[in-house]
Amino acid sequence: MEITVARAGMMTTVQDAGRSGCRASGVPLSGPMDPFAFRVANMLAGNPEDLAGLEITLSGPELEFSQDVRIAVCGAEFSGLPSWRPLFARAGERVRFGECRKGCRAYLAVAGGISVPRVMGSRSTYLRGGLGGFRGRALRDGDLLEAGSDTAAPVPAGSVGSAPRKFEGPAPRKFEGSFFVSPFLMPAYCASPIVRVVRGAQAGEFFEALGSGEFRVTAHSDRMGLRLSGGAIGRHSGGELASSAVAPGTIQVPPDGQPIVLMADAQSIGGYPQAAHAITVDLPILAQLRPGDALRFREVPLDEAQHEILKRERELAVLREGVRQRLFS
Amino acid sequence: MRVRIKRKGPVFAPLGDSALVVTLGTDADRDVLSRARSTAMALEKILRPAVRDAVPAYGTVAVFYDPARVAEGPGSPFERMCRAIEPHCLRAPVVASRRLRRLSAAGRKVEIPVCYGGEMGPDLEAVAACAGLSPEAVVALYGAAEYVVQAIGFSPGFPYLAGLPKKLHTPRKDTPRENVAAGSVGIGGAQAGVYPIATPGGWNLIGRTPLRLFRAEDTPPSLLQTGDRVQFRAITKEEFAAWK
Numbered sequence: 001m002e003i004t005v006a007r008a009g010m011m012t013t014v015q016d017a018g019r020s021g022c023r024a025s026g027v028p029l030s031g032p033m034d035p036f037a038f039r040v041a042n043m044l045a046g047n048p049e050d051l052a053g054l055e056i057t058l059s060g061p062e063l064e065f066s067q068d069v070r071i072a073v074c075g076a077e078f079s080g081l082p083s084w085r086p087l088f089a090r091a092g093e094r095v096r097f098g099e100c101r102k103g104c105r106a107y108l109a110v111a112g113g114i115s116v117p118r119v120m121g122s123r124s125t126y127l128r129g130g131l132g133g134f135r136g137r138a139l140r141d142g143d144l145l146e147a148g149s150d151t152a153a154p155v156p157a158g159s160v161g162s163a164p165r166k167f168e169g170p171a172p173r174k175f176e177g178s179f180f181v182s183p184f185l186m187p188a189y190c191a192s193p194i195v196r197v198v199r200g201a202q203a204g205e206f207f208e209a210l211g212s213g214e215f216r217v218t219a220h221s222d223r224m225g226l227r228l229s230g231g232a233i234g235r236h237s238g239g240e241l242a243s244s245a246v247a248p249g250t251i252q253v254p255p256d257g258q259p260i261v262l263m264a265d266a267q268s269i270g271g272y273p274q275a276a277h278a279i280t281v282d283l284p285i286l287a288q289l290r291p292g293d294a295l296r297f298r299e300v301p302l303d304e305a306q307h308e309i310l311k312r313e314r315e316l317a318v319l320r321e322g323v324r325q326r327l328f329s
Numbered sequence: 330m331r332v333r334i335k336r337k338g339p340v341f342a343p344l345g346d347s348a349l350v351v352t353l354g355t356d357a358d359r360d361v362l363s364r365a366r367s368t369a370m371a372l373e374k375i376l377r378p379a380v381r382d383a384v385p386a387y388g389t390v391a392v393f394y395d396p397a398r399v400a401e402g403p404g405s406p407f408e409r410m411c412r413a414i415e416p417h418c419l420r421a422p423v424v425a426s427r428r429l430r431r432l433s434a435a436g437r438k439v440e441i442p443v444c445y446g447g448e449m450g451p452d453l454e455a456v457a458a459c460a461g462l463s464p465e466a467v468v469a470l471y472g473a474a475e476y477v478v479q480a481i482g483f484s485p486g487f488p489y490l491a492g493l494p495k496k497l498h499t500p501r502k503d504t505p506r507e508n509v510a511a512g513s514v515g516i517g518g519a520q521a522g523v524y525p526i527a528t529p530g531g532w533n534l535i536g537r538t539p540l541r542l543f544r545a546e547d548t549p550p551s552l553l554q555t556g557d558r559v560q561f562r563a564i565t566k567e568e569f570a571a572w573k
Contacts, residue, residue: 020381020382020393021373021381021382022382022550023382023384023391023393023482024369024382024383024384024385024481024549024551024554024555025481025485025486025543025549025550025551026481026482026483026484026485026486026487026525026543026551027485027550029382029393119545119546120545120550128484128528129484129485129526129545130526131485131545132545198343198345198346199330200345201342201344242387243386243387243480243482243489244350244386244387244389244391245344245348245350245384245386245389245391246344247344247345247347247348247391247393249345249346249347250344250345267482267483267484268384268386268391268481268482269384269386269480269482269483269489270482277344277345277346278345279345279346280345280346280347280396302330302343302346302405302407303405303407305345305346306346306396306405306406306407309346309347309396309397309406310396310397310406313397
């Protein structure tokens, strides 16, 4: 099956679960900025959770599928397109992402996944390195994607509900006959969140200022990191620091005192002091912030951060089973 | 928070809630880089799928793990992960063993050809001025030293090299360049390095190598690995142009 990219949108990239095992060569993990929405989109499309899909940023694409196929869109909400539920795209019809009403990044999963060549074991796009994904770059108008050939769960006849539902139509509400994911199961997405953090190696010099200030996401943010602005949270005094490992979520403080929250395309090593680390279960919330959105930080102990990860995994397991039953029985 | 499981054993520190850093020794310890490299390789092999990535750098190993997949037991996932890692950390006495040499092929020496100065090394004059030397003397000094790869990072295949002669230590540029050409050889503070792909960068660029330090299709994709030794050899513009 092919997907014609009639319009690419502002920045649409192919992402799978990420390129693990490559950081020793200086290659970042990449993968989805919002792993929760990405995994749930795959579940709803009837896929294993790590199949390649599209990450769509702020302005959405227009896509045409060569065959009838089940798809799902999760994460940011676009007008004219119901999210967090299985959808059915008809062959030849154009799927249009309207205006982005909420959040910043949406994930489109297609039954059977997007089939681009694996580079270093992954289909994720790493833009700065120009590798992976579709020719190492974001999609452009007119691109043609192969899809649906990956080992997906079979798409049963009739798919969602009894008969395939027409994808486009005057009233998207038609889809509400099928099921959707309850917001109670989602991260606390919001445009001015309090993001939970654990202490970083150089917390002492910066932590209090980080915890008490309000910050805004600047326009210089990308998949590598969210650059924040706010009251400068202090300057590092002790000369140049030895470089050390960083991870997605690490909050670095460069000399100007404006923190940077590293995200999916974070490099493997950084030389700036590390004030804190955003906890893993709150990374989806950060991924959905737009330039101009405000945020605050609140400390939690490491034990609690890890407990939240286990809890999230248990909830996803319940969701997975529920989706499986509704799709395939 | 820093944790030690055994007296004189490695020190563990959390790096957020899904990674930790094991410190095997200081930069001054002999063979600490090759021990870090071997330990990282062992952890990736033995502790999958809990361990997703293990990155050796500066006598430490950063271990990226999945707290939901760490072996069951008492304590938090972080504490359990530390206990699982501890037996695989190579300590000083193991250094002499054949096992390490087999595991890592550490101490591999790589020669990097460099065409110095001109448009390939736009900061050579500035580095010379800063050191109070002639450009020729800078090239001679830079090429005479032997360097050790302390870490790969910043960008795919980028080596942080120790061993830069003290005279050549040059502070990073105040305003980083928007685009540093692939292959650029530079000086950042007390370290030397090579930009494998075109990226922004703030180091002083003194030359360029035709050698490709990063190929996504190779295994491993980075020509250099932590613990490797590096020597630079001067080549002419003609040799650079003819390089395949």
